[in-house]
Amino acid sequence: MTTETTTGTTPRPIVGLVMGSDSDWPVMEAAADALAEFGIPFEADVVSAHRMPTEMIRYGQTAHERGLRVIIAGAGGAAHLPGMLASVTPLPVIGVPVPLKTLDGMDSLLSIVQMPAGVPVATVSIAGARNAGLLAVRILASGTDELAATLRADLLDFAQELNDVATRKGA
Amino acid sequence: MTTETTTGTTPRPIVGLVMGSDSDWPVMEAAADALAEFGIPFEADVVSAHRMPTEMIRYGQTAHERGLRVIIAGAGGAAHLPGMLASVTPLPVIGVPVPLKTLDGMDSLLSIVQMPAGVPVATVSIAGARNAGLLAVRILASGTDELAATLRADLLDFAQELNDVATRKGA
Amino acid sequence: MTTETTTGTTPRPIVGLVMGSDSDWPVMEAAADALAEFGIPFEADVVSAHRMPTEMIRYGQTAHERGLRVIIAGAGGAAHLPGMLASVTPLPVIGVPVPLKTLDGMDSLLSIVQMPAGVPVATVSIAGARNAGLLAVRILASGTDELAATLRADLLDFAQELNDVATRKGA
Amino acid sequence: MTTETTTGTTPRPIVGLVMGSDSDWPVMEAAADALAEFGIPFEADVVSAHRMPTEMIRYGQTAHERGLRVIIAGAGGAAHLPGMLASVTPLPVIGVPVPLKTLDGMDSLLSIVQMPAGVPVATVSIAGARNAGLLAVRILASGTDELAATLRADLLDFAQELNDVATRKGA
Amino acid sequence: MTTETTTGTTPRPIVGLVMGSDSDWPVMEAAADALAEFGIPFEADVVSAHRMPTEMIRYGQTAHERGLRVIIAGAGGAAHLPGMLASVTPLPVIGVPVPLKTLDGMDSLLSIVQMPAGVPVATVSIAGARNAGLLAVRILASGTDELAATLRADLLDFAQELNDVATRKGA
């Protein structure tokens, strides 16, 4: 698993991409790819809610202080990572349900999306890590700074590109 | 249904709260309440994907030009509104699955969350409109401007308040 | 994907066969085959609700003006194509739930069949594209013109043929 | 239950509306209402697949000979009526899953929609009888005769009316 | 598919084993094997509810007149065969849900087991054809004639044999 992303003089990460296990990486990698496509500096790490609970809480509590603006968290089965992080950070947390060997990710989906009132998780589709990355881009693009303006333009280009590709396939 | 929210000299809405039918309002009202609690100017309207498709597309296409920064969309059954809006706007779209008479909202949830790669919807729990509002606040709070800083502080206070209430109940 | 179907002096297509992605073609091809077996002129194309929303709306709005009499639409996951087309055309729209990697097409089925009152989609079984084609034939055969009379006779022959094949297998 | 619909000099029914039990009528009535709104002459009757199998087969076999052009069939639980009728008629059959005391109609839906290749049923949503009626209208409107032209225009008006009502609610 | 079972001077079949398609045979074969193990004369055939409806009705209506005492019927998807046969015969009908490509046989199970009051189907597990055969043996063994006495003794031996095998495996 490639966990380091920003080296040398690259800007400080603004998205934290975490997952409950390194076995989630084949699914979660698509989130990293999406962020990279839009030039978003990010960090990726394994932060297990169940095996590293203290570190997980600390990760969430300090995330916004370390400059992160969005957290993407993927987990499978009784997937508690996205919701637990959301409970200790004011940042928007995007949850990716990772499908395991049985139940096709339905357990992961419900464990992530059915959060109680007060602590939201922005849930994407089962194994939908690419959309998690794109949602992080949309969130950053909803801001009022220069980065947001750039990303908003990039997203409009991206939508046009999706359209072009789909149109060509249908032609 | 109270659809107008900003009158007089109130600031321009920055969150658009839409739903497929006015019968969704009893569920969706909680999103409006959450936004109001944090002082977020918003607009609320019925924009049906199936009965007002052209207006729906236009609503989505122009949303960011009109100053909206986040869209919250609630719908039930074959719930296409959040996904269709997401396909025509670069803004982050938050989807609220509204439960109808049968299936307990499972159809609404799957119709909203299982979006194809390229067009994310930030899905919250079934009938989780309050969390949709709070997620919009978190998104606005993830920005780099003064509003974001204020909201971030408010969210930390809000989390503390949740904690205090829960603690008192348990005492 | 073979999208062109009518060339030379062949009659104008009367069935539009569309799908959300060219990856749906292996499933949807069976609809084309069924139409071809009954000699129905049709067109096939990729028209993605989420990546080509404007084109999709236009496709639906103009379908009956271009001479189409039935639309068959296949899509997977949060499958919005059949329902969105149904919202902008007076034509009967047949929806085919395409199963994706997880959930066995249950998400596709519910996203297509659970349409709100006012906008029906004639849903067939998961991956049931052949039946979508046959349903289109039945619809055309329910008319009052010469084509209908011919198709009705063909359908009776077809049912007899199904019967013969099943009987032979059991013999 | 009002089973007779056409008396006096009214035109011959062109839609057959049947259900497995008179207890389905509270759900199925909405199909009758939709047909009546568009002036479609229809007949309504109880035709149980399980308690009147011979009559059911005969109903299906003779339907097109009696002038019916579309059949709407509603049933609950192990709902075999729509599929069995479809197996003995060349007409398009619209199936309405009626929810019973348990399972919220999921058993009815799967029993109706999951038909094998060769025998399609045009399935609408759980308890979606109104849409069944509207789908019958769309099918009749897809024809090439004068009735079709009239109904097509009526359907466009109907869509506009849906739009107007939704827009007013949102205003 | 091996459909013939009784040749030469073998006794008349007393169990009818039918299935909706010859593709069900790999699942249904285990019922034939179980019947053969207990020396029950039976017949096996394809009798499709949807492709051979008239023959299916006739098969059911005449089954008891032809000397059959139990019917075993397997089908998949919208599995109507067991229930339809039960509606036209006074014989006990055993239904076997055959799993198809999607939904793991849940659609087959619900289509078979959820019969309305008045027309029972004795449903066994998904793909549980062996148990269907054994249930037929139990039914025959519940009689008052000599065959029943023999089968009852055989079933007690069979249970002991199951016990012995399981015990040896655990040893």
Next chain:
Amino acid sequence: MTTETTTGTTPRPIVGLVMGSDSDWPVMEAAADALAEFGIPFEADVVSAHRMPTEMIRYGQTAHERGLRVIIAGAGGAAHLPGMLASVTPLPVIGVPVPLKTLDGMDSLLSIVQMPAGVPVATVSIAGARNAGLLAVRILASGTDELAATLRADLLDFAQELNDVATRKGA
């Protein structure tokens, strides 16, 4: 709960009707009614697999020795009664899934129907106790004795009566 059924000079019970709890009686009563309608002598009792395991095993082991020919067993949730009885008797066991407060009887259904190869349970619909009674009648009617002949005739009359009632409702 009326557990006694045979008093005075009434014939010895040939059907055993048991349930896991007296709270199942409102559902299971319909089985008793069906048996009574056909004049089948039966006994009814609470025999809990989980609270009376030894008695339950003994009930099953001695059932056929006491003259019972069919067992009907109803239970809810993790419903083990039908399957456990089937494991200790050579008699056909009919299982009735009783729905509890949550899950609509789906847990009961799967716990009863999904028996391993070797030990069949004849499962009827969720809360389908009337059909359990009728299935017992069909099983008794599949015999070769005088009772069977009488019951077979009664079942044909019963089917005709069902038909008449359904036909009248539809008239």
Next chain:
Amino acid sequence: MTTETTTGTTPRPIVGLVMGSDSDWPVMEAAADALAEFGIPFEADVVSAHRMPTEMIRYGQTAHERGLRVIIAGAGGAAHLPGMLASVTPLPVIGVPVPLKTLDGMDSLLSIVQMPAGVPVATVSIAGARNAGLLAVRILASGTDELAATLRADLLDFAQELNDVATRKGA
């Protein structure tokens, strides 16, 4: 909600009974009752995983140091409390899925039971708080001390009592 249980000179609690919200108390109360019936000293409190994450972690980390020997945790929806406690304590944690307004507790069940390898939660049935209490008693009774011996005898009496009550109901 009665949260205090041991006052005065009562022995130190050995079971911790916690829940995510005081709205879970009507369900969870049955666990307290079961513990009280067996004379087990326990404490009951609201410890929300999502609103009191730090306190929740601390509760779990210190539980065994404070003399607790078993933890019972109830929660609904995306129910993270039992699993998160299990991740920070060596004690056995019993999870009770609390059903909320939709999904009948299926989301709660999967969120609790589907824990990853390494961190077990002993899950009981949906709303099965009484069984959670009884399971705690069984765990304490599996020990080697005097309390265990006493509880083991009490559990045997309890089982006999269940048997007696069930037998009387069936009589």
Next chain:
Amino acid sequence: MTTETTTGTTPRPIVGLVMGSDSDWPVMEAAADALAEFGIPFEADVVSAHRMPTEMIRYGQTAHERGLRVIIAGAGGAAHLPGMLASVTPLPVIGVPVPLKTLDGMDSLLSIVQMPAGVPVATVSIAGARNAGLLAVRILASGTDELAATLRADLLDFAQELNDVATRKGA
């Protein structure tokens, strides 16, 4: 299958590991491994509820007399073994839902976890045999004897090891 575990002068087994079929061993083996890692003496055997009901009851009834302190029971489909054992023993019973060919273990899970009030089963995740073993360790570690103290320390080490491994993977 390795069923013997304690030979020679090894201590008497204190955990009984049983399963319904030797085909469950590939899943259940992980429970044995976990017990072995913590040095817990155990026995493993096939004890089928359905094929060895009398032996199963006896196994449960005598388990605590033979010195067992915890039972782990795995089964698939209509999985009755854990619940039936729990009904005849005062010991804590841990149930492992074994997934079979269809339904992904959902039938196994519900058959095990949905036990009626009075007879608890400590259910772990689908195929979660390793967690069953670890839960047995936690239960033994909750005691008051020397073994418990040792195991508690071992469990704390184990948790730290899980943490270390997860941290290294993320590094």
